[in-house]
Amino acid sequence: MxxxxxxxxxxxxxxxxxxxxxxxxxxxxxxxxxxxxxxxxxxxxxxxxxxxxxxxxCAGVSVSDLCVCPLADPSERKQIAQRYCLQNSLKDMKDVGILQVKVLKAVDLLAADFSGKSDPFCLLELGNDRLQTHTIYKNLNPEWNKVFTFPIKDIHDVLEVTVFDEDGDKPPDFLGKVAIPLLSIRDGRPNCYILKNKDLEQAFKGAIYLEMDLIYNPVKASIRTFTPREKRFVEDSRKLSKKILSRDVDRVKRITMAMWNTIQFLKSCFQWESTLRSAVAFVHHKRELMCVRCTLLSDDAGPSL
Structure with missing residues (x-):
């Protein structure tokens, strides 16, 4: 500590x-x-x-390189498995299990910087536990090769892995996210996950490679199912993104240019730059004035008896 x-x-x-x-x-x-x-x-x-x-x-929380992966050591893996075996089902009921996540790499990420590159790092969240990788600068295909271990308190939790672009003192830009239910994990199998948007409803750009191992006690996991879930203390706040800002600036430019072109067109109609255009505009304007005059006269006459 x-x-x-x-x-x-x-x-x-x-x-x-x-x-x-x-x-x-x-x-x-x-x-x-x-x-x-x-x-x-x-x-x-x-x-x-x-x-x-x-x-x-809290046992099990750590960050390490692939060369010192905790569950890769057979003796350590056996010791951890023994801790969560059925014989120890009534010991420390809140210690349900352990999750190991290997964050290998990401490919084809979105370019967040104007230079066409990104400075990606990866944030892992499980309940109220949050761990992150280091940042790899100027790279759209980063290789982190880090191992993270989390204690399992609820087998129904969902591991959230989010890729961000580091932006100095400013809030980081979002580059994609995946959510993986613990019960869907297949031990020791490298998997490629397509990155999705913040709401996890649509595919985003790029993919991330993860390898996960899950060891837990089924009796403790079943008992924890009937207890209230842990309250989330970390809330996400939507940050201003450079990509969103750039998109909005382009949108404002297009609207401004459209308004400017419309004003110039209307101005040219009444300056006789084009005889045909000005004549049509004059007739249309005179027609509108006559309609307004007829409306006013009918209002002044009032209702007839």
Whole structure:
């Protein structure tokens, strides 16, 4: 355990975000399995953050390279399998199992930068656990080759894997997403998943290669089915994307040009740049005026008896 960095952000009615301050917490100095109420002064601004932190040891959470894959070691795999065997079904009921995810690579990603490249990284979410890969710069076919392990608390959870484009201090751009129910995982088989949009309704651009292993205790998993699901504390917020901004700018340009061309056309009609065009416009304008005059006269006459 090390230092926990915390950032406090504010958002106004126009969804403009601003960082208000930062603070740090030395996790190693806090006692385990006990509620710690902390008042943390914010750096670079006035105010403090009041937090309640409880540290609970959680087995299985790790990030490593392929060369040190935990379940690749037969002795370690046997030890983990023993922990979740039927004989241990009544021990630590919240520890249902373990999930190992190998994030191998992605191919044919969307180019998010104006240079035709992207700076992709991958975010993995399972319940309230979030882990991510490093960023590979200027690449549409990144190879991460990282291994992530998650503790399983509910066998009905869904693993969400999202690819983003790093954008410096700005919010990252969305490059695609997949959602994989734990019960659909087939152990040790590399799979290619087509990336989808944020709503997971349509195919996006590119694909991602994952290899997953799932070890769990069926008795604990069945019992957890009848307990309330863990509340999600991390909520997604839709960020402004450079691609969306670029698309909207192009749309505004097209609308502006169409309006400008229409104004110029109407202006030319009454400046006799084209005799035929101006004559048609004059007759049409005179006809509209006569219709308006007839309407006004009929209104002034009032209802007849």
């Amino acid at each position: 090390g230092i926990l960095d915390i950032e406090v952000w504010g958002k106004d009615s126009r969804k403009h975000e601003e960082r208000l301050g930062t603070c740090k917490v030395d996790i190693a100095a806090l006692p385990l399995k006990q509620a710690n109420c902390l008042e943390l002064p914010l750096e670079s601004c006035l105010g403090a953050l009041l937090m309640l932190i409880t540290l609970t040891p």
